[in-house]
Amino acid sequence: MTLIDLTVPSLQQRSLDTLPVAIIGAGPVGLAAAANLVERGIDFVIYESGDQIGSSIRQWGHTRLFSPWKHVVDPASRRLLEATGWQLPAPESLPTGTELVEQYLEPLAALDEIAGRIRTDVRVEAVTRQGMDRTRTARRAATPFLLRAHTVDGIEEFTARAVIDTSGTYSHPNSLASSGLDPLGLADVADRVSHALPDVLGRERGRFAGRHVTVVGAGHSAANTLLALAELAEQESDTRITWLIRNASAVRVTTSDDDGLAARASIGRRVDALVAAGRITVLDRFEIVRLGRTDDGVRLIGARAGELVEHDTDLVVSATGFRPDLDMLREIRLELDEIVEAPKRLAPLIDPNVHTCGTVEPHGFAELTHPEPGFFLAGMKSYGRAPTFLLATGYEQVRSITAWLAGDLAAASNVELVLPETGVCSTSLAPDGSSCGTSDAASGASSASSCCS
Template sequence: MTLLDLTPRAADADRLSTLPVAIIGAGPIGLAAAANLVERGIDFIVFEAGAEVAASVRSWGHTRLFSPWKHLVDPASRRLLEEQGWELPDPERAPSGTELVEKYVAPLAEVDEIASRVRLGVEVIGVTREGMDRTRTRSRAATPFAVRIRTADGQVEDVPARAVIDASGTYLSPNSLSSSGLELLGMAEIADAVTTALPDVLGRDRATFAGRHTTVVGAGHSAANTLLALAELARQEPGTTVTWLIRNAKAVRVSSSADDELADRARLGSRVDKAVADGRIAVLDGFEIIRGRRTPAGVELVGHRHGEVVAHATEVVVNATGFRPNLDILREIRLDLDEIVEAPRRLAPLIDPNVHSCGTVEPHGFRELAHPEQGFFVVGMKSYGRAPTFLLATGYEQVRSVTAWLAGDTASASNVELVLPATGVCSTDAGNGGGCC
């Protein structure tokens, strides 16, 4: 493979300097990239598929993050906000997703320098180079990107850009319920009985679960949060029952060490263990799902367990099996991805969930995030591919380094530093959910 040239070329800057940087996603990481570009004096445009900024975070807004406020605010964003009189909430307190949006992300999006450049209800459906597919090489680095978008009214257009930062996340791309990774056989038949990860069990989605049998599939922190909410709902609503279905032999994926600096996460595993021991959560382990099917009483998940084909009857299924990056929109971009976790190849060894927890990931920046497509970067949760070990603080340092490189400040871009909380294990199975904030 040809070595990647990470030095900005004068010819590129001359031709592309009048175009904005395109940012995909107006979540915490995408808006942090915008704030860093504001400080660098580089024009940009942010595309957000949702009707509001941080649409994915709002979806799980009832869930409390593990990290306290002191780890959740991007430094450049904080400087912009403080110029408007904003104050950091209690640094030692961990907010809910809704609080993160209302007290930080939404105010950041309202800063004039950012608000004027955010386009809501605009879905990015493809990225390429103008007039080039991925096979053409001549003058490629000097050719603008073309970001193909679809607006809420269905109009499709190509928007030119000097560089692209994909901060679209993975929440909208859940892993399959099937142990094979392919779409579950029979999924269309049972789709109306399957919910995404982190439903609002005790609030918005209460009626879906009250008085019914719910099976949560997955062994990470998303599953644990949902299990605890369902156990509480079962205490309040007669007839509510909960099953925890996992692929592995033991339900210990959410356990954290006693010295985990993120206290809420450290307690999560023990709380689930207690609920299991008390009989409030039934555990079905070693279950490899191969098919779903409709029954008169609800649905069945059919799979292999201990060498036999078995069927598990339930009424509602929560898919908490984790997430994967949506790479379909990048088919015409030259990517260099690790073949296992689908993260940038240089980054993958640093985030391998079999080795690293959230807090043991080494500082990394533009070099580890770069692809053969010069000027294109995937950042944030999506940069971690299928690894569930992401922290917002990590993403903020990623975009600081990337935007410094885009500004031609290679020294600053190369000087990556990151102070993370001491942590226990987030998850040791990238296919079974998990993740950190």
């Protein structure tokens, strides 16, 4: 009996290794995971919820990244691309989200080794073990993962030897309410509440021009929208702007002259100047509790100085940050920090109260490991609610994870990350002074935040 028990897991493990690795999300980090698996000779399938790769980035494609091309291309992906004659765009230039997709991600996804392994219009709604909920332990590590997903053909299930979840956070914004819950009445005014980083000067111009717009949020995504709206107001004089924040000041945007990131200080100074000139009205210490519909727009009801007050506006831009979708992982054994919802061993390295993007230590599979063997969060989703993510960090994460999957413990453990001296941490300005920026993580089928790569 003992001999049988010892041999069955071995047989199961060999069977498990015949299955592909499942990658959730076809953004930069998901595709980088694929490139690393190609180099390791490990089969994989990428499941992308959008109808195209990089679907989240396309939503903020008008936004310019803060890091130049040389810092936003994954090394393994670059090796595969250059073998086909692809050339890195001007290394020091700053790509927009659209340029990142069209000039880098689309050619990468079109490579023969990757193209046939991408499934679009597949929204993974749950991950578990085949025939096991999270309470079952015996032979768990040798049991395939099971992914249930919505597809164009209905509900389908897929099996995998390991799962790398790079689905990001962009489609899961934080609440407008300080409680963390959606404010009462949100459903009634949903058509008058915009996502973060709307294309104010481009395809969504007609929605914002000549309107009173209230931007909610104290980070750099909010600052970008404020700058774009101010430019729109110069062209459409009836456009009015209110900046609503929960605290007395927006410390993440308003920066001092001795800030080590000149561009970050610059965006703060520009917003400060617009406020001082009366072009942006600040409504501070306002904590939203309820939303209501008016004839022309939205009424925000909130607590301010201990009293309930009202603020009427035409449109609201929600720029309050993002959070990971953990509902899909209820049957996976996760070990998450209780505050930022990042992997327990990673959380102290990325605490936004201590670290900026550039001061995060290199980390890999060891910090990303959960009690569920073979399951990893990577990219922006691995950072939970911390807004300090850089694409270069995500690339090193998946390089280490794929080395571990290949059994190369030495390479998996040897994590290195060379970040730009400034830390490349914040939404910033393009060389011509125009606004730029979201987290380079947003490109990871993920989210915009206060980091911009």
